[in-house]
Amino acid sequence: MKVLIVSDTHKAHNGLKEAIKREAPLDMLIHLGDGEGYEDEIKEMANCPVHIIGGNNDFFCDLAREEEFFICGVHVFITHGHAYFVSLDEERLLxxxxxxGADIIMYGHTHKPSVHEEGATTILNPGSISYPRQEGRKPSYIVMNADLEEKPKFDIKYL
Known part of the structure; x- marks a missing residue:
């Protein structure tokens, strides 16, 4: 299963369109918040099942703030992260x-990509595909490849 993980598009979708084009075909898209009212457009662009949650800039929307589901038997917890003060550290989120009981925790908000292990838990942030803040400021996203046989693999990619 190939999953595109993005966050913090903030109404700017050229990077998302490019990532979808590069990574197609996709089995799933996960958007970790701050789409700012464009969730219907994002779902239409994806042409696959989509999980999208609300972020701190998603005003007046009906999006859930958190979600849990399974991908190939792996328990995934997604949130934007601001409610867990991820700009300071990941302790509360972890x-x-x-x-x-999550195996994988996905969040956004900081606009800085990362993937790392904390014991048996993988924590990842795709950064921002529209407004990156990490050194070099390259738009980023993550591709997750998962199957029932092996542990999921994650690749941070840049536009």
Whole structure:
């Protein structure tokens, strides 16, 4: 299963369109918030099942703030991250994800890409595909490849 993971598009979709084009075909798209009212357009662009949550800039929307689901038997917890103060550190987010029994925790908000292991838990942030903040400021996203036989693999990619 090939999953495109993005966050923080903030109404600017050229990078998302490019990532979808580069990575097609996709089995799933996960958007970790701050689409700013464009969730219908994002779902239409994806042409696959989409999980999208609300972020701190998603005003007046009906999006859930958090979601849990399984991908190839792996328990995934997604949130934008601002409610867990991820700009300071990941401690609260990690505690919440572990408390829920998540194998993978995905969040956005910081606009800085990362993938790392904390014990048996993988924590990842795709950065921002529209407004990156990491050194070099390249738009980023993550591709997850998963199947029932092996542990999921994650690749941070840049536009």
């Amino acid at each position: 505690a919440e994800g572990r408390g829920r």
